[in-house]
Amino acid sequence: MNGTIGCNCSIADDKFCHITSFEVKGYDLSGRLPPDLANLTYVQTIDFTRNNLYGTIPVEWASMKNLSFISLTANRLSRNIPGYLGNFTGLTYLNLESNQFSGVVPPELGKLASLKTLILSSNKLVGTLPEALAQIKNLTDFRVSDNNLNGTVPEFIGSWTQLRRLGLCATGLQGPIPRAIFLLEKLKDLRITDTSGPEFPLQENGSLNCLTNLCLVVRVLRKINLNGTIPDEAWSVVTTLDLTFNKLVGELPLDKTRRQFTFLSGNMLTGTVPELFIQNNQYL
Template sequence: MLFISTPFLAASLAVFCLTASAFGATRLPDDEVEALRDIGNTLGKKDWNFNVDPCSGESGWADSIQVKGSENAVTCTCSFPNSSVCHVTSIVLKSQNLQGTLPEDLGRLPFLQIIDLTRNYLNGTIPPQWGSMQLAHISLLGNRLTGPIPKEIGNISTLQNLTVEFNQLSEELPPELGSLSRVERMHLTSNNFTGQLPATFGKLTSLKEFRIGDNKFTGPIPNFIQNWTTLKQLVIQGSGLSGPIPSGIEQLKNMIDLRISDLSGNETKFPQLSNMKSLDKLILRNCNIVGELPDSLGGITTLKTLHEGLMVTN
């Protein structure tokens, strides 16, 4: 008969309980683990170690020191009792040399709020399946993505940030994006988008930043931008849009950064900007503006940057 001393047995049980407790404190459901496995394969993420819990912050799941611009982290939120049930809420993989495609399987992470794949080498298209998620933040900046923004993205009622700058996306912007009532940041610069800005964008009254430079849009800058009264940054440089700058721009009293350039169309007078008391940066270049600078511009005491190509005099 095998005899085990009482002290040894007690110590062994204590170690087992502590180990079980440690694993139980960051337990990710098996279906989310399998989803991460498939997501990693699709992205080309090769250093996720599935021998440890993905919520542990170990073995490739999160760098101990996060370097700005190269953040690498899978973040979980754990709930009671005893924080034993966890769910993936954020995936941030910036500058990780990912060379795969965007995974449809993100939808298998029902609690995911943030997906940030900035500055990788991802190609392919944006999956329409993402439209069924409850995301707050999408950043795909600086990849090799092609195709349109799926109309289904307009179904993400929780979305606050949509950043797809510096890709090869194309076609017209879907009108459904005008349903993003909570979106505060829409960055679309440096793609191949075409067509006019959808009239539905007039409903985006939570916008704080809107950037569409370096695209192939057509038509005039729409009058509905006057609805964006919370806007702080507007960048329409080399977008393909034509002038004139709408007179309603004076309604944007919270503007800090205003950059518009390379507008085709008829000559026009300098726009009224005197209501923009917090304006810090102003670029109006090649906008067919004629005449003198208004005296009211001197009353904007916060203005630090005034581009030398601000106007064309007659």
């Protein structure tokens, strides 16, 4: 459990200390989110992670001009994600993961020009990812895994040039994976899994970039209809490479080494398993 109320006695030109953060995590709190927090006009952070709260996000919070961080992970919030979140113009961090939100991703979120982190994973969201999200130019972390979306993986994700982490695991979206995503130069953590659609090889569509870019340390491309052989570039130094449950063929190189974890199950590979893979149980 973690409960913290942060104060700042020099944030305003008066003689008072003002609450700047309200963090109550893992207390099993029940009830609805309190709209009265809007009276704390200097609050920058609201964090109710791992509680038992239900309902939705109070519209009153939009009046909090200093509010930049909202985390409501692992609660029982439900109904549609409210479109009026687009009025929370100071937000840089929004995490609604592991709730019961349904309906579509509201296009109004595209108004959050300062947003750097948007996490919507593990809800019951449907529909396509709205084109309006392309307006968020500063995103560094976007995760929408474990939902019931439809349509294809949108091209506009490739326009988020600041992106460092992307999670599209079991979203319901279909491939092919847009080439522009594989060309994002700042990505460190790329996880795309369980997309249907046309087959494509690692050697084409720009996907080699995600294998050779040394900024990337986690590369999960599981069950996304990859075919062809695994190129030599795939064995560059990374932490994790997961290419499981695709349609890859060919042999594993005998003279390449890797660090940490490699997962290749569920393909159609042939030939001899290199001794390195047998001796090191981190290779699966």
